[in-house]
Amino acid sequence: MDNIAGTKSSLTWAVHISVVILVALWLFPTLGLLVSSFRTSDQIATSGWWNATFPSTQNLTLRTEPPKSQIEREGEFIIEGNLFGSAGSSQIQVYGIASNALGAYQVGETAPLRNGGTITVLANGDYQMKNSEAFKGKRGQRVFVTAETPPKFTLENYRNVLFDPANSEGMAKAFFNTLTVTIPATIIPILVAAFAAYALAWMEFPGRALLIAMIVGLLVVPLQLALIPLLKFHNFVGIGKGYFGVWLAHTGFGLPLAIYLLRNYMVGLPRDIIENAKVDGASDFQIFVKIILPLSFPALASFAIFQFLWTWNDLLVALVFLIDATGETTVMTKQIVELLGTRGGNWEILATSAFVSISVPLLVFFAMQKYLVRGLLAGSVK
Template identity: 60%
Template sequence: MEHIAGHKPALTWVVRICVTILVVLWLIPTVGLLVSSFRDRDDISASPWWQAPFPAEQTFATRIAGEAVQQADGYLLTGDIHDLPEANGAGRITAFGVSRSAPTGIAAGDTTDLPKGGTLTVHPDGSFEMLTPEAPDAKGQRLYFAAEVPPEFTTANYESVLYANGMAQAFINTFTVTIPATIIPILIAAFAAYALAWMEFPGRGLIIAGIVGLLVVPLQLALVPLLRLHNDIGIGQSFVGIWLAHTGFGLPLAIYLLRNYMAGLPKDIIEGAKVDGATDFQIFTRIILPLSFPALASFAIFQFLWTWNDLLVAKVFLPSDSESWVMTRKIADDLLGSRGGDWGILATAAFVSIAVPIAVFFLMQRYLVRGLLAGSVK
């Protein structure tokens, strides 16, 4: 009964569990990046992203000063920590201290001795009483305290990133690089793949073997020689240069992928078109291209994602001035350099940069598997 048509394999649940695990593993960092992009730097430092909906404990430093009331046993100063500017956003007080070595060594509600004499009591609601033998000076008493801060989400990070100096230009530059660098190799590879799949000429097998060999060659080996060639022919570091560089680096995979797909198309269709008098160009444009759309879309996804997220090739083949930077270089050389500790800004910039690739992937993902599996079965 195991091979009857319509009978589900016994291990279907294993496949579903594996797919679910892979999806969850992929979603976890993406969701974390999204949540972090709506938090400020202090919240990110205080708690991980999965605790963002809950209050987090943060440490504050301030000075308490003011006019004390003279009493029989000294001078009494009272007030509320929440009224101090440094305690903005603080909630329930959990601990406090008067020295930097032990900033939260005393539980809220307890009383501690001050270094210069006197006592200090800080309550969980933020009220405090400081009793000193002499009138407090204008400088005030240093106070450290830990407080629960309610969760807060803001769009300020997106405003900083989207309206940052040069970010809009970097976004346009990324499209300027990515779109031609995706279309040009597809056009060239489509013609080459048809020739290698359906046209007979000497050396075709060697060319196919050479293309397969180029798939394993690291592009880093060609960066310096290719840049020298660009300088010699006059295109140097320019948009034309990076278009041709991405075209050269993407052609082996494009030709290999499209050739396998075209070789798996029904031979009767091609022979019938030739009997009817169609030329190779007519067969290619009217029959092969429409039937090869899944493979074309599959490579377009790969090439678009690779070009959009590229940093190395952009650094080598684009001008060094900031007006020509793409988003990856803007984030790496500008935001990461000037705001290396501001994780909220970096998370927002990273999420903005991956938003377009994610949209492209989900819009065209149904063609991805069809294009990758093309030619694997007959």
């Protein structure tokens, strides 16, 4: 359409800018979490993540060495050292020695101490305290500095969340639990649904239209209704809460969409192939296994992605059917909700855990987007 006279408007640049803004708006929140997961807790707490690539200015309270480390030189008592422990990359701009006069002195200037003597602080944190008589007391002098720290990113958070054996968050365990829930819950419904979809697409029998209508209806039944009756049922047959129950539940909840998607796809396959096979003496079972199943791969793939994303991201079904009082079988979504409740301020742990949990679906999403879109277009009822 762009080649018709009058459509190539001068507004093209406006379109580009609008899309840039839209994409930026949609990306910005996720980017914030990603950047935060690579920062230390101090950095997250003292500056916005959008400042992460700039040096950050922090107000720090540091201490000099205690008086017992003083040395006597040419009649003066001297304490020397570095406020940061060792000269690092932070640059001090101003400093003070009282909490009510934070930036009273420039670096290099000499400040008089309240209990006698003087202190000089340099930009890299080196200091020298001088006094004509010995320094007294147990603790070092407090120094209030305003320091500029260059941007720094760390993988420490990921190491803590995933590999630290002492880590109480148990993200690694939750990760494997989630995987254990997801894979059977994705694979089992596919096969069940494929057979049913074939019957609904290519076999003639009374009541077929009614069944299809029923499946379309079941597509939108909120699974909230199923929670208590099914929990009662699981307890009744002795499954209780556990992996088996959650696999069954996900299978049941995923089936309407699976059947609907696959039937819609199979009905579109060319009639000739199937009729030729029938003429050649193939049974329905053979036609299904040898012809329909391989041809339906795109639809199978798109349902598999849906079901994978849905089971991986699920919280409610896991809460109700899987996670018991011991908490051994917790999944990542539950773990993150827990972190939100108990450690809502620890953004470095929260951000990293959240990113670990969304990285797998994101990977699947970007790798298999084609099938996902195709599935959405075929079954946009759920």
